[in-house]
Amino acid sequence: MGDVTIAGRKLEHFHIAAFFRSREEEYEVLRSHIREGIDAGEKAIHICDPRLKHDHLQHLERMGVPISDCLRTGQLEVMGWNDAYLKEGRFDGDSMMALLEEAVMTSRAEGFSRVRMMGHMEWALENRPGIDRFIEYEFRVNQLLNRLRQPAVCVYDLNRFNGSDVMDVLRSHPYALVDGVVRENPYYVPYEQLLGTATRDKHS
Secondary structure: OOOOEEOOEEOOOOEEEEEEOOHHHHHHHHHHHHHHHHHOOOEEEEEEOHHHHHHHHHHHHHOOOOHHHHHHHOOEEEEEHHHOOOHHHOOOHHHHHHHHHHHHHHHHHOOOOOEEEEEEOHHHHOOOOOHHHHHHHHHHHHHHHHHHOOOEEEEEEOOOOOHHHHHHHHHOOOEEEEOOEEEEOOOOOOHHHHHHHHHHHHHO
8 A cells, every 4th residue: 555645744643633714725735635545546435514415526526536436336435424423313432433443344345455534523513412522532533543544534624613622623633734734733642641641630
């Protein structure tokens, strides 16, 4: 398998928080990452607002992804939040991690060498059961992605998430993409360290 790059940088870790101020900026910056995977014959799993699935596919088509062929062969799978993060109307981190692992195992069985995942994260702003544990999930999914060795980009709209939310997101992602540039994230806290802090707080 070749390298995974995003915004011109080779990834050393598999979990990236990508911050954008517009959908146009998002698709322009992520174009090379998405096309790189498609052109290499890798599987692409994208999770978005179910109301914007058609719009998402149109953006992919404009960047040169042959969406009809990719959908037909299963190389591209576009899911709505209701089929993933908010299945059965609630968020369950364990179920979501199981879904990701199953998707990777199934894709490998289908002959795909790698799965590139991308998720739009505005679902976390909805008032649904379990949403309060979404940042904990973001921390935990690092371990899963490292074990599976599959890259995932979590897309955040800076017009929707406030400063406190953004800081929580930064703490849970080793890499951040801001203003079109990927950087190793200095605010990142490994989950093991976070657990240690929580334990110390409990006993202090």
